[in-house]
Amino acid sequence: xxxxxxxxYSITKLVFWATIFAGxxxxxxxxxxxxxxxxxxxxGSSNNTPQWEKRVRLSARSRSGHLSVLVTGAAGxxxxxxxxxxxxxxxxxxxxxxxxxxxxxxxxxxxxxLLEQKGVFVIEGDINDEKLLKKLFDIVEFTHVMHxxxxxxxxxxMKNPGSYIHSNIxxxxxxxxxxxxxxxxxxxxxxxxxxVYGLNSKVPFSEKDQTDQPASLYxxxxxxxxxxxxxxxxxxxxxxxxxxxxxxxxxxxxxDMAYFFFTKNILKGNPISVFQGSNNKSVxxxxxxxxxIVKGCLGALDTAEKSTGSGGKKKKNAQLRVFNLGxxxxxxxxxxxxxxxxxxxxxxxxxxxxxxxxxxxxxxxANISYAQKEFGYKPTxxxxxxxxxxxxxxxxxxxxxxxxxx
Ligand SMILES: O=C(O)[C@H]1O[C@H](OP(=O)(O)OP(=O)(O)OC[C@H]2O[C@@H](n3ccc(=O)[nH]c3=O)[C@H](O)[C@@H]2O)[C@H](O)[C@@H](O)[C@@H]1O
Numbered sequence: 001x002x003x004x005x006x007x008x009y010s011i012t013k014l015v016f017w018a019t020i021f022a023g024x025x026x027x028x029x030x031x032x033x034x035x036x037x038x039x040x041x042x043x044g045s046s047n048n049t050p051q052w053e054k055r056v057r058l059s060a061r062s063r064s065g066h067l068s069v070l071v072t073g074a075a076g077x078x079x080x081x082x083x084x085x086x087x088x089x090x091x092x093x094x095x096x097x098x099x100x101x102x103x104x105x106x107x108x109x110x111x112x113x114l115l116e117q118k119g120v121f122v123i124e125g126d127i128n129d130e131k132l133l134k135k136l137f138d139i140v141e142f143t144h145v146m147h148x149x150x151x152x153x154x155x156x157x158m159k160n161p162g163s164y165i166h167s168n169i170x171x172x173x174x175x176x177x178x179x180x181x182x183x184x185x186x187x188x189x190x191x192x193x194x195x196v197y198g199l200n201s202k203v204p205f206s207e208k209d210q211t212d213q214p215a216s217l218y219x220x221x222x223x224x225x226x227x228x229x230x231x232x233x234x235x236x237x238x239x240x241x242x243x244x245x246x247x248x249x250x251x252x253x254x255x256d257m258a259y260f261f262f263t264k265n266i267l268k269g270n271p272i273s274v275f276q277g278s279n280n281k282s283v284x285x286x287x288x289x290x291x292x293i294v295k296g297c298l299g300a301l302d303t304a305e306k307s308t309g310s311g312g313k314k315k316k317n318a319q320l321r322v323f324n325l326g327x328x329x330x331x332x333x334x335x336x337x338x339x340x341x342x343x344x345x346x347x348x349x350x351x352x353x354x355x356x357x358x359x360x361x362x363x364x365x366a367n368i369s370y371a372q373k374e375f376g377y378k379p380t381x382x383x384x385x386x387x388x389x390x391x392x393x394x395x396x397x398x399x400x401x402x403x404x405x406x
Contacts, residue, residue: 043125043132053139059121060140062092070142072096073149074122077254080111081290082146082297083120095122103255111252127171133178144301147175147190153256154195154359157217168221172228180236185307189300192226192242194364195219204367207322216359233320237309241300246326246366250290250386251393262340263394271349274333277362282332283355284363289381296325299375326366327379339384343391
């Protein structure tokens with residue numbers, strides 16, 4: 001072999017092995033990168049691609065005559081249940097959630113996984129992200145927005161007030177801005193809270209009652225949200241419905257809520273703090289089961305009129321509503337604990353403490369006649385039955401063997 005041929009042979013060999021090496025590397029990269037349906041797909045320049053857009057469109061596609069809904073807070077407790085229910089009946093659903101760590105994000109990921117199996121794409125992104133919202137409204141003509149993303153919890157507001165402003169005020173405004181500029185404008189249904197009744201003592205709570213004495217920053221941000229809704233309805237013709245949820249509980253619930261962490265602590269043999277008012281008065285809540293809340297959310301969506309604005313301008317007056325979604329029968333927290341003890345077959349170690357002045361109110365009690373009249377809202381699950389379903393889920397989800405020491 002002459003010198004020139006040897007040289008060419010070596011180069012060819014080098015190119016051959018370099019190609020094999022690069023090919024292997026590429027193969028390994030693609031194999032280890034998440035598949036397109038991965039639950040961890042995050043919004044950002046790397047996936048703001050035609051493929052990402054296709055997934056959004058596919059998820060938003062509804063059966064003919066059905067709704068196309070953007071659900072914010074879709075990996076949350078109420079959001080995941082509502083998203084699943086909408087998808088089940090043929091509506092198109094795109095979810096949005098920032099997966100923050102206010103409570104265990106692995107529970108949010110598990111909800112997301114379930115939704116993805118049902119064909120609901122949940123985008124990881126924040127409602128404060130204007131660009132993302134604009135992009136979503138550019139890709140899909142959403143008929144409705146179900147806005148459930150929020151910083152929840154009444155007591156946590158003293159620890160992290162900024163998070164309430166970020167999500168419940170700034171986030172709400174960013175979302176309303178995107179909705180008012182969208183063409184067509186969607187109708188909006190969003191989660192307010194029973195906490196807006198604050199120190200109200202007239203029972204049962206009616207939507208007509210005054211709500212100007214919030215007892216927590218959380219309540220104040222929800223009340224502010226109702227006022228902001230009024231503004232966007234008035235100026236831009238957005239159709240907006242606020243739903244005042246009353247202490248929603250059930251399977252896949254929020255670990256920061258009392259019924260949830262009571263269950264955890266009772267099972268672990270840890271003490272629980274049961275709050276009590278002055279003169280040994282029991283604190284009570286109008287606990288409302290998740291399936292009843294979902295029916296209320298769907299009823300509100302189905303009776304929402306269209307927004308009337310376009311190009312950011314109002315054409316005529318649009319619908320503005322607020323509904324209580326409660327159970328109409330308050331139950332003392334002491335009774336909640338007794339039901340849990342029976343269901344878990346474990347005696348709770350109760351520490352009775354005076355109701356702290358950190359946002360809690362003595363009782364809540366919903367008058368639901370308006371929601372009943374407008375969309376036939378009628379809760380059917382009492383606390384005993386609802387907690388039974390929650391406990392079944394809890395034991396299954398956390399794979400805990402029931403203790404037999406009651
Ligand atoms: O419906 C509402 O408006 C609100 O309902 C719940 O707020 P809350 O009713 O305070 O629910 P929990 O935190 O689960 O408390 C339930 C009851 O247990 C009591 N509690 C709570 C914690 C505790 O350690 N001990 C205790 O006795 C509370 O005083 C309250 O009466 C949610 O956490 C809020 O996000 C929601 O907006």
